[in-house]
Amino acid sequence: MTGSHARRGKPTRYDFSTRSIGFDDRRGHLFVPDRPADAPVVVLAPGAGLQWRPTLEATAERLAARGYAVVVFDHRGFETIDGDGLLSPSRQRADLDAAIEAARDAPEVDGDRLALWGMDLSAGTALAAAAETFHVDAVVARFPVLTGKALLPAWVRPRLAGLARGFVDYPVSLIDRIRGVEESDRGLRVPLFGEPGEVAAIAAPGAERGMRAVTGRESRTTPARSLVKLSRHDRHDVLGELTCPTLFVAGADDELAPPETVAAASEQVADASLVRVPTDHYGALDGEGLERTLNHELAFLDAELGDRDTKLL
Incomplete structure (x- = not known):
């Protein structure tokens, strides 16, 4: 798939605006595209032990330039270098739940069209949230880790x-x-x-x-x-409960979330798609690996969140 984001390279600030967004006594960031109005929203959850700005800013910018509103945040304990750095799946789930509520309530977006995106441990958290709690239209699980x-x-x-x-x-x-x-x-x-x-x-x-x-x-x-x-921590139990369309992304050279493990997980979800990309676990966060992987994810989101009346860019 090719699109304007690929031809232009890095999006410009004329494609979107950003603002701070508050939830649960914490702060995240909301990326709002220049158009369409009332854009569908994607909540991005960073990978285990990572902060959103160095790892997800490029992804958020490309999604916003494409026509999606995007909410990004750091899990508690990882906002600053002085945070405790605790890897707590239950705490991360609470953080994601709060970010989803904030995304749905943001006046600039169409909160009725919402997708979750997560990487490794956060991908498992996103799958669980979609299965258990919220009305979610689609999930992108990049290199998911369920246990x-x-x-x-x-x-x-x-x-x-x-x-x-x-x-x-x-x-x-x-x-x-x-x-x-x-x-x-x-x-x-x-x-x-x-x-x-x-x-x-x-x-x-x-x-x-x-x-x-x-x-x-x-x-x-x-x-x-x-x-x-x-x-x-183990969330294999939620796979059979998922009803929304779900894209599983596997890295061919990923040793943290091996592609055969990702494929096995996708087979347990009723409405699942699986793609393999030629990269390792962290290779899709920037550069060519990001572009290749994001092309698949954008095609999936376009199909599942595209407005019936207003075509995304």
């Missing part, structure tokens, strides 16, 4: 070491909180990104390298109890 164990170290020794450290982190963090220790320094901490043989919350070949390439930053740390929370 938190998929993010943990594959090697037994570092996984067990990380979980043991995580259980100890609960009382230590509580004591530090009582003592008034800064949130980002409480308890026992482990690297957020690492290799399969290391103690880290997200451990996969090239995960830390891919994160640095996109964000330009060194990996931060996360409370060790993140590993415990991830080990208990």
Whole structure:
């Protein structure tokens, strides 16, 4: 698929405007296209351990230039470098629910035409939200991760070491909180990104390298109890409950969300499409990988959210 966004390259600010949007005592950003009026809205949820601006701004701009309103936000704990960095699937779900409500209530958009977009752990969260709570017209699940164990170290020794450290982190963090220790320094901490043989919350070949390439930053740390929370998280149960059209995007070289795992998940959803793109897990966040992947996602959103009377750009 080709479109004006591909020919122009990076959209200009004449294609859309942005403003801060509040929800649940927090702030996100709303991208509003120049046209059409009352645009359908897409809520973008960043991948595990990532902030929206370095990883999703390019995607949000291209969607807005295409004619979609877009809501983007950071999960609690990841808004600033001083946040606690806790990977909590239940907390992320609450964040997404609040962002959806804010998107539907925004006066500039058509809240009755709403899609969710998520990457890895947030893709699983988006699938669960669509199945369980909200009226959602479509879901884009890019490189979805439905079980938190998929993010943990594959090697037994570092996984067990990380979980043991995580259980100890609960009382230590509580004591530090009582003592008034800064949130980002409480308890026992482990690297957020690492290799399969290391103690880290997200451990996969090239995960830390891919994160640095996109964000330009060194990996931060996360409370060790993140590993415990991830080990208990599994949302395969929602797949059979999904009724809205769903696009599953698999990366041919993705070792964090292997393409065969993504394909197996798509087969459990009644109205699902599956595409494979030639990239690894973080390769679709910018450059050629983003353009290739986003072309598929835009074609899907155009088909599912396109206004009956007003054609999107």
